[in-house]
Amino acid sequence: MQANGCPQHNGETEESASSSQQNGACLSTTNGGMHGSNNNCPNPKIMSRTDQDIVRLIGQHLRGLGLNRTVEQLIVESGCMLEHSSAARFRAHIMDGEWEKADHDLNDLKEMVDSQQSIMKMRFLLLEQKYLEYLEIGRELDALHCLRHELTPLKYNTERVHALSSYMMCSNANDLREMSEWSGRGPESRQKLIEKLQTFLPPTVMLPPGRLLTLLTQAVDMQKDRCPYHNTKLDKNLDCFSLLLDHSCSKDQFPCHTSQIINDHCDEVWFCRFSPDGRKLATGSKDGNMIIWDVDFETFELRHRKSYENNSYGVAFLAWSPDSSHILACGPDDCSELLLWNIETGELRQKISQSPEDSLTSAAWHTDGKKFVTGGTRGQFYICDIDGTMLDNWEGVRVQCLACSNDTKLFLAADTHHRIRAYNFDDQHDCNILQEDHPIMSFTVNDTGRLALVNVATQGVHLWDLKDKVLLRKFQGVTQGFYTIFSCFGGINQDFVASGSEDNKVYIWHSKKEAPVASLEGHSRTVNCVHWNPKLPSMLASASDDGTVRIWGPLDKVSNGNESGRSTPV
Numbered sequence: 024m025q026a027n028g029c030p031q032h033n034g035e036t037e038e039s040a041s042s043s044q045q046n047g048a049c050l051s052t053t054n055g056g057m058h059g060s061n062n063n064c065p066n067p068k069i070m071s072r073t074d075q076d077i078v079r080l081i082g083q084h085l086r087g088l089g090l091n092r093t094v095e096q097l098i099v100e101s102g103c104m105l106e107h108s109s110a111a112r113f114r115a116h117i118m119d120g121e122w123e124k125a126d127h128d129l130n131d132l133k134e135m136v137d138s139q140q141s142i143m144k145m146r147f148l149l150l151e152q153k154y155l156e157y158l159e160i161g162r163e164l165d166a167l168h169c170l171r172h173e174l175t176p177l178k179y180n181t182e183r184v185h186a187l188s189s190y191m192m193c194s195n196a197n198d199l200r201e202m203s204e205w206s207g208r209g210p211e212s213r214q215k216l217i218e219k220l221q222t223f224l225p226p227t228v229m230l231p232p233g234r235l236l237t238l239l240t241q242a243v244d245m246q247k248d249r250c251p252y253h254n255t256k257l258d259k260n261l262d263c264f265s266l267l268l269d270h271s272c273s274k275d276q277f278p279c280h281t282s283q284i285i286n287d288h289c290d291e292v293w294f295c296r297f298s299p300d301g302r303k304l305a306t307g308s309k310d311g312n313m314i315i316w317d318v319d320f321e322t323f324e325l326r327h328r329k330s331y332e333n334n335s336y337g338v339a340f341l342a343w344s345p346d347s348s349h350i351l352a353c354g355p356d357d358c359s360e361l362l363l364w365n366i367e368t369g370e371l372r373q374k375i376s377q378s379p380e381d382s383l384t385s386a387a388w389h390t391d392g393k394k395f396v397t398g399g400t401r402g403q404f405y406i407c408d409i410d411g412t413m414l415d416n417w418e419g420v421r422v423q424c425l426a427c428s429n430d431t432k433l434f435l436a437a438d439t440h441h442r443i444r445a446y447n448f449d450d451q452h453d454c455n456i457l458q459e460d461h462p463i464m465s466f467t468v469n470d471t472g473r474l475a476l477v478n479v480a481t482q483g484v485h486l487w488d489l490k491d492k493v494l495l496r497k498f499q500g501v502t503q504g505f506y507t508i509f510s511c512f513g514g515i516n517q518d519f520v521a522s523g524s525e526d527n528k529v530y531i532w533h534s535k536k537e538a539p540v541a542s543l544e545g546h547s548r549t550v551n552c553v554h555w556n557p558k559l560p561s562m563l564a565s566a567s568d569d570g571t572v573r574i575w576g577p578l579d580k581v582s583n584g585n586e587s588g589r590s591t592p593v
């Protein structure tokens with residue numbers, strides 16, 4: 024791909040190739056590279072294959088920047104050609120739209136391609152571009168000739184040939200580009216064609232496009248993977264990083280510092296959960312209250328929005344609707360009611376209770392936001408609509424925790440048999456997903472639906488691949504007995520996981536590593552729940568039996584530079 028939108032040939036044109044040969048840069052193959060062998064080269068260099076590759080990569084990048092004179096001097100002085108002369112001509116003729124010459128070049132490249140089938144595929148791609156360009160500029164007869172006498176006789180990809188023939192019906196160039204999903208005649212589509220053709224040629228003949236940038240990007244990605252605290256959005260391209268130093272994030276940028284302590288609850292805080300839009304935090308307590316907090320994205324400060332008196336049982340679990348407008352509140356094991364609140368109006372929309380013998384302790388929304396499932400350890404498992412009507416139920420499932428699968432027909436439920444199973448209420452089908460050896464206290468699924476984070480009694484936090492049904496990792500450090508503790512995914516691309524612990528700490532791990540990257544101290548009793556803000560990668564909330572909720576953020580969000588909680592080395 025060319026820099027700054029300026030199309031340049033990465034290889035040699037006929038003119039530049041000729042010029043290079045006159046200056047002594049004649050081709051020979053040395054250690055698989057392409058090196059000048061003519062003694063007329065000033066100060067001819069004997070270079071290793073690695074050095075030749077580096078020179079070629081630099082030359083290709085400079086060519087992409089339009090520094091053609093510099094490239095010519097580099098070729099002359101080093102004796103290295105960027106590409107095989109036939110490949111250079113091939114590239115130049117394609118960029119100039121000289122299709123007959125490009126086809127002739129293809130014959131010259133036959134010996135360098137691994138199979139006759141590959142040559143046919145390359146010819147097909149060339150002719151396809153030629154055909155589309157003829158159609159776009161109104162040369163219908165030439166396009167028809169290409170279709171009938173050049174593309175069809177190849178007897179390759181008949182389905183695509185039929186699709187190409189249908190483009191004859193397009194009334195204008197805009198219709199053609201829209202119907203064919205093609206960018207049109209010009210440097211952009213021709214460059215894409217070259218990139219497709221390059222895959223059939225060895226890199227010693229034609230360099231892959233933007234190869235130097237590809238290698239640098241891979242190097243930066245590796246450094247990011249090795250950086251334990253990498254958690255920033257500014258990493259979409261290389262311009263966000265210095266190539267002169269190894270990349271490293273400071274721990275001060277990570278949510279390791281207490282930016283706020285919330286003391287509004289008057290008893291143990293059992294649960295906390297940010298809304299999907301990240302604008303609100305809900306907290307639930309043994310005191311029976313649910314409190315909604317507004318989140319300031321600039322200061323990371325939470326402001327009290329409204330308190331909701333639920334019931335005397337306490338609030339043990341909360342589930343936001345996908346649009347952040349409603350919330351489900353569940354109680355502990357002896358609570359038979361589930362409350363549905365409209366957060367926009369502040370009104371109690373529904374109080375759901377099928378039987379006073381029920382125990383509704385968990386809930387999960389369907390992705391459409393119009394229905395949800397709820398259940399408990401006494402064997403209740405219901406699916407309801409947003410008006411509180413029970414649509415169906417599943418007999419005999421003792422539900423410990425619930426989630427909705429990305430497959431919108433499936434709900435996941437942890438049960439008292441130490442397993443997570445998938446349930447389809449439409450056809451009453453269920454299947455086993457994973458099996459643990461100890462009780463599953465809670466679990467959560469990441470945004471892709473592929474990974475599950477499972478809190479297992481006496482074992483700690485486990486990471487499972489739900490698709491392959493395999494245990495990926497057992498995270499170290501956390502203390503997990505038989506309390507219900509809720510963990511979470513979070514950070515950029517949900518690369519991190521966090522969990523509360525019975526040793527009063529919050530533990531954070533990178534999802535690819537078992538050892539924690541941080542343990543956060545500040546709570547004085549068991550940390551029951553942690554949740555990462557889905558829109559602010561550097562904001563984390565934790566709820567504890569000490570009656571407080573702590574907001575964790577980077578150091579620059581700590582008021583007056585003072586913090587009441589800290590992270591400890593791990």
